[in-house]
Amino acid sequence: MTSTPRWRRFDEWDTRQLRHDLFAAEDVEAGFATFHSPWDPAPSARVENGRVVEIDGKAEKDFDILDAYIAAHHLDPEVIDEAMAMDPVDVARMLVDINVPREKLERLARGMTPAKLVSVVAAMSSLEITFAYSKMRQRRTPGNQAHVTNAKDDPLQLAADAAFAVALGFDEIETTMRVASNSWANAMACAVGAAVGRGGVLFQCSIEEAEELQIGMAGFTSYAETVSVYGTEAAFVDGDDTPWSKAFLTAAYASRGIKARCTSGASSELLMGFHERQSVLYLEARCLCLQRAMGVQGTQNGGIDGAPLTSSMAGGMRELMAENLIAVWLGLECASGNDTRVSESEIRVGAKITPYLMAGSDLICSGFGSIRKYDNTFNPSLFNGEEIEDYLTLQRDFEADGGLTPITESSVEQLRMRAIRAIAAVFEELDLKKVPEEWVQSVATASGSQDTDSFNPGEVTRISEAIRTRGLTAVDVVRALSRRGFGEEAENLLFMLRQRISGDYLQTSAILRDGRIISALNDPNDYQGPGSGYRMSDARWQAVCEVRGLQTRASVLERERRHDPTTTPWLVATGEAVKGDDPRDIVIGLSPAFGVELTRTTAGHDLIDVVLALTEGIREGGGTPRLVRMRHTADTSFLGLTAARLSGSGYGIGIQAKGTAVIHRADRLPHMNIELFSNAPVTTLEHYRAMGRNAALYAGGEAPEPIVVPVDGQSLAARYHVRVAMLYAIETGLVVADAPPLELSMTLGQGGIPT
Amino acid sequence: MTDPLDLYPISENAPELAVSASGMPLERLTLEEVLAGRVAATDIRISAEALRLQAGIARSAGRDRLALNFERGAELVSVPQDVILETYEMLRPGRVTDPALLTARAEMLRRDYGADAIAALIDEAVAVYARRGLLRRRY
Missing domain, CATH: 1.10.1510.20 (Propanediol/glycerol dehydratase, small subunit)
Structure with missing residues (x-):
């Protein structure tokens, strides 16, 4: 028996980035289940004497630590009977119903067990979940969070990158260290960098709790999201905590004026080996009920570290959106994941973010990598420094506010340099380090830490240790900045210290915008259908539109119209064109702007060279070229057909200034041409020469091989159509309906061609 | 009695109520004071009073779990x-x-x-x- 040969398409597919991704088959026993597992309990709850004595099929005596905490602090006995009795599909419909207020649904959630919440969102499609999320999320104005880390823990680059992240519009900045003992230096560097420019950005340094509290107390940081919770008792204990220890820690953060959010996400229990064969969404629902119970204002969820594993499962991305929906439905601020890189496929990455861009989120990414992938100490994010401009473009494509704003090259460079100088000045003022000028210059231009000649981690450790042992605080940094002439930065940092005294940013979904607190309290999401909820202001939309490399008509014409009115015209009209009678006669019909207002094809060929190639080709094929200026049309087909009808041979060529060309015959319908070069950007002079030759060969009664302009699959439309449309408008603007074609003579400096 | 929610944000609507753990009022936390060396680490710490105000605000906004957390936080300030x-x-x-x-x-x-x-x-x-x-x- 002969084997069927392998289709080579599979070889090509094998080389695509997608094939690096692993896809897991559903396997409930191994914990690979997204929305349903036979081991998930059926929703139930029972109240006796105002006390919850049963949750999801489990009696009080069997409650594990999560059940016990949820029963005592999440479930509202006043709402349980009503909420648990509702049909899940009815509740799902309420979630997408613009006429049912968010508050009404939040009240019902307070009476629902984890299994009940899951039964509702499991009834919803990805689109419905996205829509419900846009309605249920807490703060009206969407925001975003950046990772600012550095593989060398280089304070200079951290400061510059923090300033860059702030300028891009991130509302929160999160750092962590390659070397744990560098935490104080990283915190100081990022705090200084974040004070350059607009200021007013929340900042966290992710490290072990005791240290994080200390750094927060010193005034460097303003929020924490390291309060991790897990969906099974075994995973929780293995994570070295309990709901009570985490609730205590949450209160401790509040007591130090530090905004806190919990972290949880699908598949973390799977990664830790304690999944109890339950679906990842059910376990996450337990985490989220627990978080509300603990009184934390918000959550970082949507897979997080487990997002790639969840995305390997069928429906995994829908699951990640579903858990985000449960979070906001429970009234929690949601930093909605989109941090860990879930795929090597750029298509999957783009698709992953799109629902969030459209729905908006308190913090769309709970860590957008603002630095290069290799510098991200947390691991690569869904989006990274490499892909920031893709993200900015998606905002513009969908008219969606993803929280970021395009910035100009010169302003970025100034901000970065200022940040580097500011941290260097602070280090010097506080006797921590005299920074060499070469380091400053090296960091200013470097894209990432691999390009720098600057601090090494060991040196940073000494500085970090000095900051810690000397008890330096943000107040010392404010003073140092001011003394060294960084008055604006000193004020920005001081502004953040003032914020912590009022505690305003401790409330749900609080961020700072333009020096003011906005949160779910004073900027509540009030979406109730079209015409309500968040809409970009005109000014905001204009800012989002200003992506780099924007083509304007003026800039395109400036570049493309190399028209010098003082030069002698090389195409001179000699009178009205008439039909030729020579059977070798081949007319080339030139468009209205050809060689006058427009002088180059989109491939960059000078139109003189194009005409020479065509005419030489015609002669090679035994024809006699004749040039005619068309004024009644700029369309290739009609240029070609008109030329053919003027030709003694009956064959003509039509060509536009941008280079699109056609061979036509007098007796054909306008759009039934003989040969067409539609892809002007990849058409060479040799192709034009061959086209001329073929036209003459057709006229001589031969059947030449048509000219093929090879394409390699580039999107010529994406690359050229903006320019083409602007240039073509010049041609059509010159069209005069009834103007007759004009005979042309070609006069070039060195003799030109005979006509 | 006025709704505590009207106080929010305190830094804008009732800055006089924001006093740090050391008793320093918000308006005294200025660059001049910092440069004069009159601001210490305890002056940039939140007070139990501010946390209780925020608890009242959260409760008024229908967020009683958050309010309880702020009240536990207030207990831990000292x-x-x-x-x-x-x-x-x-x-x-x-x-x-x-x-x-x-x-x-x-x-x-x-x-x-x-x-x-x-x-x-x-x-x-x-x-x-x-x-x-x-x-x-x-x-």
Whole structure:
């Protein structure tokens, strides 16, 4: 028996980035289940004497630590009977119903067990979940969070990158260290960098709790999201905590004026080996009920570290959106994941973010990598420094506010340099380090830490240790900045210290915008259908539109119209064109702007060279070229057909200034041409020469091989159509309906061609 | 009585109510004061009063769980850092094998700092830890 040969398409597919991704088959026993597992309990709850004595099929005596905490602090006995009795599909419909207020649904959630919440969102499609999320999320104005880390823990680059992240519009900045003992230096560097420019950005340094509290107390940081919770008792204990220890820690953060959010996400229990064969969404629902119970204002969820594993499962991305929906439905601020890189496929990455861009989120990414992938100490994010401009473009494509704003090259460079100088000045003022000028210059231009000649981690450790042992605080940094002439930065940092005294940013979904607190309290999401909820202001939309490399008509014409009115015209009209009678006669019909207002094809060929190639080709094929200026049309087909009808041979060529060309015959319908070069950007002079030759060969009664302009699959439309449309408008603007074609003579400096 | 929600944000609507843990009013936290060396680390710490105000605001906004957390936070404002970290450590699984130690810690916090809500949280933990076998050494 002969084997069927392998289709080579599979070889090509094998080389695509997608094939690096692993896809897991559903396997409930191994914990690979997204929305349903036979081991998930059926929703139930029972109240006796105002006390919850049963949750999801489990009696009080069997409650594990999560059940016990949820029963005592999440479930509202006043709402349980009503909420648990509702049909899940009815509740799902309420979630997408613009006429049912968010508050009404939040009240019902307070009476629902984890299994009940899951039964509702499991009834919803990805689109419905996205829509419900846009309605249920807490703060009206969407925001975003950046990772600012550095593989060398280089304070200079951290400061510059923090300033860059702030300028891009991130509302929160999160750092962590390659070397744990560098935490104080990283915190100081990022705090200084974040004070350059607009200021007013929340900042966290992710490290072990005791240290994080200390750094927060010193005034460097303003929020924490390291309060991790897990969906099974075994995973929780293995994570070295309990709901009570985490609730205590949450209160401790509040007591130090530090905004806190919990972290949880699908598949973390799977990664830790304690999944109890339950679906990842059910376990996450337990985490989220627990978080509300603990009184934390918000959550970082949507897979997080487990997002790639969840995305390997069928429906995994829908699951990640579903858990985000449960979070906001429970009234929690949601930093909605989109941090860990879930795929090597750029298509999957783009698709992953799109629902969030459209729905908006308190913090769309709970860590957008603002630095290069290799510098991200947390691991690569869904989006990274490499892909920031893709993200900015998606905002513009969908008219969606993803929280970021395009910035100009010169302003970025100034901000970065200022940040580097500011941290260097602070280090010097506080006797921590005299920074060499070469380091400053090296960091200013470097894209990432691999390009720098600057601090090494060991040196940073000494500085970090000095900051810690000397008890330096943000107040010392404010003073140092001011003394060294960084008055604006000193004020920005001081502004953040003032914020912590009022505690305003401790409330749900609080961020700072333009020096003011906005949160779910004073900027509540009030979406109730079209015409309500968040809409970009005109000014905001204009800012989002200003992506780099924007083509304007003026800039395109400036570049493309190399028209010098003082030069002698090389195409001179000699009178009205008439039909030729020579059977070798081949007319080339030139468009209205050809060689006058427009002088180059989109491939960059000078139109003189194009005409020479065509005419030489015609002669090679035994024809006699004749040039005619068309004024009644700029369309290739009609240029070609008109030329053919003027030709003694009956064959003509039509060509536009941008280079699109056609061979036509007098007796054909306008759009039934003989040969067409539609892809002007990849058409060479040799192709034009061959086209001329073929036209003459057709006229001589031969059947030449048509000219093929090879394409390699580039999107010529994406690359050229903006320019083409602007240039073509010049041609059509010159069209005069009834103007007759004009005979042309070609006069070039060195003799030109005979006509 | 006015709705506490009207106070929010306090920094804009009632800055006079924002006083740091050391008693420094918000408006005194200026660059001049910092340069004059009149601002210390305790001056940039939130006060229990501010947290209780925020608790009232959260409750008025229908967020009673958050309000309770702010009230627990208010109780911890005057608790020294080492006591906080030690208590947190004791609440971690398996750190304490004798429930009486946790109960004593709760009693101390109640007595010395008036931390009734925190103490109640610890007492609740003791009962569950005992039932779930978490009062067992892990290392």
